[in-house]
Amino acid sequence: xxxxxxxxxxxxxxxxxxxxxxxxxxxxxxxxxxxxxxxxxxxxxxxxxxxxxxxxxxxxxxxxxxxxxxxxxxxxxxxxxxxxxxxxxxxxxxxxxxxxxxxxxxxxxxxxxxxxxxxxxxxxxxxxxxxx
Amino acid sequence: xxxxxxxxxxxxxxxxxxxxxxxxxxxxxxxxxxxxxxxxxxxxxxxxxxxxxxxxxxxxxxxxxxxxxxxxxxxxxxxxxxxxxxxxxxxxxxxxxxxxxxxxxxxxxxxxxxxxxxxxxxxxxxxxxxxxxxxxxxxxxxxxxxxxxxxxxxxxxxxxxxxxxxxxxxxxxxxxxxxxxxxxxxxxxxxxxxxxxxxxxxxxxxxxxxxxxxxxxxxxxxxxxxxxxxxxxxxxxxxxxxxxxxxxxxxxxxxxxxxxxxxxxxxxxxxxxxxxxxxxxxxxxxxxxxxxxxxxxxxxxxxxxxxxxxxxxxxxxxxxxxxxxxxxxxxxxxxxxxxxxxxxxxxxxxxxxxxxxxxxxxxxxxxxxxxxxxxxxxxxxxxxxxxxxxxxxxxxxxxxxxxxxxxxxxxxxxxxxxxxxxxxxxxxxxxxxxxxxxxxxxxxxxxxxxxxxxxxxxxxxxxxxxxxxxxxxxxxxxxxxxxxxxxxxxxxxxxxxxxxxxxxxxxxx
Numbered sequence: 016x017x018x019x020x021x022x023x024x025x026x027x028x029x030x031x032x033x034x035x036x037x038x039x040x041x042x043x044x045x046x047x048x049x050x051x052x053x054x055x056x057x058x059x060x061x062x063x064x065x066x067x068x069x070x071x072x073x074x075x076x077x078x079x080x081x082x083x084x085x086x087x088x089x090x091x092x093x094x095x096x097x098x099x100x101x102x103x104x105x106x107x108x109x110x111x112x113x114x115x116x117x118x119x120x121x122x123x124x125x126x127x128x129x130x131x132x133x134x135x136x137x138x139x140x141x142x143x144x145x146x147x
Numbered sequence: 148x149x150x151x152x153x154x155x156x157x158x159x160x161x162x163x164x165x166x167x168x169x170x171x172x173x174x175x176x177x178x179x180x181x182x183x184x185x186x187x188x189x190x191x192x193x194x195x196x197x198x199x200x201x202x203x204x205x206x207x208x209x210x211x212x213x214x215x216x217x218x219x220x221x222x223x224x225x226x227x228x229x230x231x232x233x234x235x236x237x238x239x240x241x242x243x244x245x246x247x248x249x250x251x252x253x254x255x256x257x258x259x260x261x262x263x264x265x266x267x268x269x270x271x272x273x274x275x276x277x278x279x280x281x282x283x284x285x286x287x288x289x290x291x292x293x294x295x296x297x298x299x300x301x302x303x304x305x306x307x308x309x310x311x312x313x314x315x316x317x318x319x320x321x322x323x324x325x326x327x328x329x330x331x332x333x334x335x336x337x338x339x340x341x342x343x344x345x346x347x348x349x350x351x352x353x354x355x356x357x358x359x360x361x362x363x364x365x366x367x368x369x370x371x372x373x374x375x376x377x378x379x380x381x382x383x384x385x386x387x388x389x390x391x392x393x394x395x396x397x398x399x400x401x402x403x404x405x406x407x408x409x410x411x412x413x414x415x416x417x418x419x420x421x422x423x424x425x426x427x428x429x430x431x432x433x434x435x436x437x438x439x440x441x442x443x444x445x446x447x448x449x450x451x452x453x454x455x456x457x458x459x460x461x462x463x464x465x466x467x468x469x470x471x472x473x474x475x476x477x478x479x480x481x482x483x484x485x486x487x488x489x490x491x492x493x494x495x496x497x498x499x500x501x502x503x504x505x506x507x508x509x510x511x512x513x514x515x516x517x518x519x520x521x522x523x524x525x526x527x528x529x530x531x532x533x534x535x536x537x538x539x540x541x542x543x544x545x546x547x548x549x550x551x552x553x554x555x556x557x558x559x560x561x562x563x564x565x566x567x568x569x570x571x572x573x574x575x576x577x578x579x580x581x582x583x584x585x586x587x588x589x590x591x592x593x594x595x596x597x598x599x600x601x602x603x604x605x606x607x608x609x610x611x612x613x614x615x616x617x618x619x620x621x622x623x624x625x626x627x628x629x630x631x632x633x634x635x636x637x638x639x640x641x642x643x644x645x646x647x648x649x650x651x652x653x654x655x656x
Contacts, residue, residue, distance in 0.1 A: 021219045023219050061180065128174070129240075130173045143209050
């Protein structure tokens with residue numbers, strides 16, 4: 016029986032190949048074929064997260080930035096500086112989105128980290144502490 | 148040695164502080180992938196440590212969990228709340244701490260769950276300190292040999308299998324043989340004799356009605372003020388049953404580390420092992436003998452090793468443990484019983500046959516032992532109970548042998564007669580612990596043949612009369628005897644005189 020490959024190993028292989036310049040389309044076909052063969056297609060979102068993590072370890076960071084209002088260029092630059100300082104990544108890619116439910120402030124999510132400085136989070140923390 | 152530059156050191160420290168400060172607000176997060184049966188599987192949280200607390204944000208608030216399986220792709224965490232509230236996709240945060248519970252004198256007189264939340268309907272408990280649930284046991288140099296007695300008030304135990312402060316003495320037996328009764332009597336004795344020992348009773352998966360009855364009894368006996376009850380019911384998640392003894396030990400360690408004395412009663416570790424087996428199997432850990440995981444020995448050894456008598460340098464406090472194990476059909480060679488027997492410093496084995504013969508407490512003199520308690524026995528009790536255990540074991544052997552024939556020599560007959568009276572003497576009703584002088588006077592009387600003419604079935608009545616008369620007529624002598632010193636000639640004379648008078652009234656026809 017073939018040994019089940021861990022997601023971390025799969026993601027590491029995929030990220031290494033991407034960094035080395037292998038065509039992402041070829042890699043995607045290869046991975047898709049493996050997942051279908053191994054009946055592991057349900058794990059796709061988790062594998063993508065792991066690939067993101069492995070890429071970040073190799074200097075290419077993807078982050079999600081959510082705010083209640085659109086950010087200006089200076090704020091965007093300071094977020095990139097912060098991420099560079101925290102992770103040491105050379106290539107930083109930010110996906111921005113606006114969510115009015117956050118009420119104010121901003122939230123940055125990247126490879127298993129979260130910096131939530133939104134008003135909605137502060138309110139939910141208050142609610143939890145009040146219950147205690 | 149290279150020169151140390153204070154300026155450089157100061158700059159490094161400032162940089163480190165600045166670096167740490169800027170991480171404020173940055174949290175490690177993961178996602179629940181699967182959940183069920185009290186276990187959640189989490190993706191992410193690559194930096195989680197073993198036993199670290201996690202907070203799962205659910206639609207109905209935060210559910211706490213702790214990480215037990217750190218695997219390559221995911222973490223297996225055991226939930227401390229209802230798993231129905233958690234769903235796949237929920238966000239999980241690392242708390243950065245390991246599980247701790249409130250500890251301190253504020254808990255005395257309260258019934259709490261393993262997380263220190265009140266179960267008695269009283270006010271929330273606010274303590275000044277918290278204790279870690281998982282903590283390393285004290286090392287060799289921090290300990291002292293067990294030398295102070297922990298009186299149970301049960302004559303059969305204090306005379307034959309004495310327990311010392313800091314000892315681990317297992318109470319083992321089938322169901323309904325009086326295991327919990329021994330533990331409760333020991334707790335009651337601490338209050339009656341004013342020993343200052345704090346009792347911590349841990350109910351692991353016990354019926355709530357049983358715990359309620361116990362608390363009522365402890366209140367009635369005036370013991371509750373120096374007792375903490377940590378209760379879990381069969382309805383609670385296995386994770387709570389699993390942490391209950393560790394959390395209670397953290398509460399006991401507070402008293403031990405502050406030069407106090409505490410008595411832990413784990414009722415019972417069989418259910419604890421079963422709860423751990425459930426968790427381990429759900430965490431997909433490989434099953435071993437009787438489907439228990441490979442580390443089931445470590446489960447109990449690391450718990451019981453925390454009970455200790457501390458050295459004078461550490462304050463001289465103590466934590467004594469009375470773990471309880473339930474056997475099936477008297478089989479003490481099963482997996483968990485043998486494990487705990489080998490961990491503890493002795494065991495009190497209760498036999499079903501003795502229990503139904505009316506010999507209560509149903510302690511088996513042959514299979515019970517106390518490995519370290521001898522040094523802790525008071526001189527007075529030691530002097531009178533020297534060969535009590537041997538005599539009783541010999542009597543039980545002779546008694547069964549004598550059933551086959553009636554031609555016995557006088558010496559054997561005398562030994563059997565003495566044994567019958569000793570057996571009667573060691574019977575003791577529940578909730579009636581004896582003080583030191585009562586035990587010394589009673590054992591001295593029977594072992595020295597002063598009650599040889601009393602009918603065996605009247606021995607208990609004769610003993611009651613003896614103790615009453617001794618207390619009324621020789622109060623000063625008995626009070627000094629209660630300090631635990633060896634019997635003086637005056638005390639012996641007093642006992643002999645009163646015993647002779649009492650024996651006349653209960654003589655065999």
